[in-house]
Amino acid sequence: SAVISQKPSRDICQRGTSLTIQCQVDSQVTMMFWYRQQPGQSLTLIATANQGSEATYESGFVIDKFPISRPNLTFSTLTVSNMSPEDSSIYLCSVEFRGEGETQYFGPGTRLLVL
Amino acid sequence: AQSVAQPEDQVNVAEGNPLTVKCTYSVSGNPYLFWYVQYPNRGLQFLLKYITGDNLVKGSYGFEAEFNKSQTSFHLKKPSALVSDSALYFCAVRDNWGSGTYKYIFGTGTRLKVLA
Numbered sequence: 438s439a440v441i442s443q444k445p446s447r448d449i450c451q452r453g454t455s456l457t458i459q460c461q462v463d464s465q466v467t468m469m470f471w472y473r474q475q476p477g478q479s480l481t482l483i484a485t486a487n488q489g490s491e492a493t494y495e496s497g498f499v500i501d502k503f504p505i506s507r508p509n510l511t512f513s514t515l516t517v518s519n520m521s522p523e524d525s526s527i528y529l530c531s532v533e534f535r536g537e538g539e540t541q542y543f544g545p546g547t548r549l550l551v552l
Numbered sequence: 553a554q555s556v557a558q559p560e561d562q563v564n565v566a567e568g569n570p571l572t573v574k575c576t577y578s579v580s581g582n583p584y585l586f587w588y589v590q591y592p593n594r595g596l597q598f599l600l601k602y603i604t605g606d607n608l609v610k611g612s613y614g615f616e617a618e619f620n621k622s623q624t625s626f627h628l629k630k631p632s633a634l635v636s637d638s639a640l641y642f643c644a645v646r647d648n649w650g651s652g653t654y655k656y657i658f659g660t661g662t663r664l665k666v667l668a
Contacts, residue, residue, distance in 0.1 A: 480642070540586070544595055
């Protein structure tokens with residue numbers, strides 16, 4: 438089965454700094470999504486990462502705060518900019534694989550703590 | 553807008569007993585419904601989905617779910633619970649906007665505790 442990896446797996450950052458999270462898949466995907474999750478809570482969709490075009494952001498999330506890149510069919514990054522303690526959360530990427538639509542698979546997540 | 557509801561924050565069941573985790577949905581068309589499980593400090597794992605066809609869907613780890621259109625439900629079931637089934641379970645629906653665009657909407661999650 439395909440592997441979805443995220444880097445870093447966890448990080449502790451100072452407020453005002455930025456962190457870029459990478460999501461790498463070992464086979465081609467169609468859709469890629471970025472979510473935020475507080476431990477034990479539900480998932481909140483941040484944006485859909487579109488290949489070759491700008492990401493589509495959900496209400497409450499903006500590109501200046503959460504810039505996303507998706508340069509090809511197997512890779513995406515999410516940057517959390519100018520971080521504050523409220524950004525402490527688990528960030529998850531998910532994908533739909535080419536040839537297997539309608540099912541979302543998740544990476545292991547990045548646990549972020551902002552001091 | 554599409555939505556899912558998981559009415560129980562937590563479900564406790566004795567090992568070996570059958571378990572049910574409830575999910576109801578609200579959609580404007582044909583629903584695409586999913587169940588995911590999250591073990592502590594892990595990402596979400598896909599369990600099963602209903603797109604069309606047989607109302608009883610079988611998935612990973614012995615889980616199954618029954619799609620009930622009249623009750624707008626998609627409850628997750630397992631005939632005999634294991635302690636290792638203890639985890640956080642999410643129901644999700646795909647919100648189709650048309651023109652090939654969509655997103656997934658997740659329920660609030662149900663914590664399952666299987667007691668030895």
